[in-house]
Amino acid sequence: MKLLTFEYNGKRSAGVLSEDGKNVIKINIEGKEYEDIGYMLSSLKDISIEKIRKYRLDSKDSIPLSDVKLCAPIPYPNQDVICLGINYMAHAEESARYKEQAFGGERPFAVYFSKRVNEAVADGEYIDGHFDIVDSLDYEVELAVIIGKDAKNVKKEDIFEYILGYTILNDISARNLQTQHKQWYFGKSLDGFTPMGPWIVTTDEFVNPPELKISSKVNGEIRQDSSTDLFIFDIAHVVNELSQGMTLKAGTIISMGTPAGVGMGFVPPKFLKSGDIIECEIEGIGSIKNIIK
Template sequence: MKIARFRTRNGDVQVGKIVGNTAYELTEYCAQVDCLGKLVAADVTIFDRLNAVPLKGLTQYDLDDIQLLAPVTSPSKFLAIGLNYESHAEESRRIGVQPAQSQIWFNKQVSCIVGPDEYIDRPPVVEQLDYEAELGLMICRRGRNIRPEDALDYVAGYMIVNDVSARDWQKRSPTWTLGKSFDTHGPIGPWLVTPEEVGDPQDLAITLKVNGELRQQANTAQMIHDIRAQISYLSEVMTLMPGDIIATGTPAGVGVAMEPPQFLDEGDIVTIDIERIGQLSNTVRTNLFSGAGK
């Protein structure tokens, strides 16, 4: 099932199931509509129950007539792994970034989240704005010390993440957090796709284009640390909570590693496609002030 949050033409925010080019409204079956993470936190079986609702009789919307919103808005954590494709690790070595032997994790502050078609801001203090196409996932239930063989049982669904990075700010801090957390630098969406529809998450084609030019192309099979290993590793340190977002790494092709480097600027359109997930597109704007939105 593809489950989305969206705004209708009259301004109402709804939760719905996406089938083809149609959104079927399911809001009456949901306790909350502001964050899909809150739905699974209240009831881990909610997506199964929503999927079982007959489509006949539900209010329908054409996708062209609604605004898709970020499916998750208030996770307790937004975690991302660095240098998790060998191709990206290799291009990073060429520019002086040495990978560690263990998994490399950093925070993206949750205030960076925006949805499909919302702007990515390039504030004046950022000179090196970059993109990173990633498969993202949302945790469905509380877990600590999770065994790798059990890890996928903790996944509510998958989405696309653009780990937008202010490279100049990233270099200033060993933790990378500031360079990864500017407002609007966490586009996610376009919806959440439940595991039974995705199938094997380690066999998904992923591409990123800037203004139609192909920059990144890979398959999630090429991850160094697979999703099971990532979830298990994180849970050795912290309790994973329903709604938490994990971004699973980006392949080669980032702007900072190009010769010469190619950073994002006003009007650039960044489009990510992941097989069996969908497409996420966002436009860059130069913003003299902080804050998100269209």
């Protein structure tokens, strides 16, 4: 099932894509509609895939997909996105090379950081390059995990009971700001630096854990081409570890890191410029395409 946020006649709503992919059906749970998927999750705190399927409006109230504007599925996250850094070994190598650091070949602990998202960018929308302060704009295709109910002290064997589904996230990054400030928060949190979508695909559409092809293209040129089974720290490890020390509230977004092939990994680097088209694709979810302005 594909959960989405859409705009129709000036109103934003949470919905479900019909099985044939041609229509959008509003979600109505016990008489209440929701303006977006994130608001629905944070309001209900514990929502099952079965309950969403049960309470969507009857198909006669559906709207043609061609008549709506798709938004990011969670346009306004309640909390910063939790991100993993260096979660593919090949990306760890290219990152160390760009920073002119030695790479020991080991990654004993996960690297976590947060990314502020004032408003996520939808598929097809422009990305502000902030070229007045950015001279090394980069892309990072990532699988984003969406927590469906509050998770605290979750055992590894129970992890997937707490995950609603997955979406695509492009972790746009200003490498010069990362380097200048010696951390990642500012360089990854500028307005418009989080394209996300086109929808959330629920976990019942995948095996657990999902092993999916993941790729990115810039102006049609393949840059990243990998698989999520190459995570250094997998989804179960990450959710289990984080939930020991904090409550992962419903609607939490965890972005699982990017594979090799980012702009800084090339010699010389291939950073984004105005007019570039960046497309991110993950098997079983779809793709998002955005233009740099």
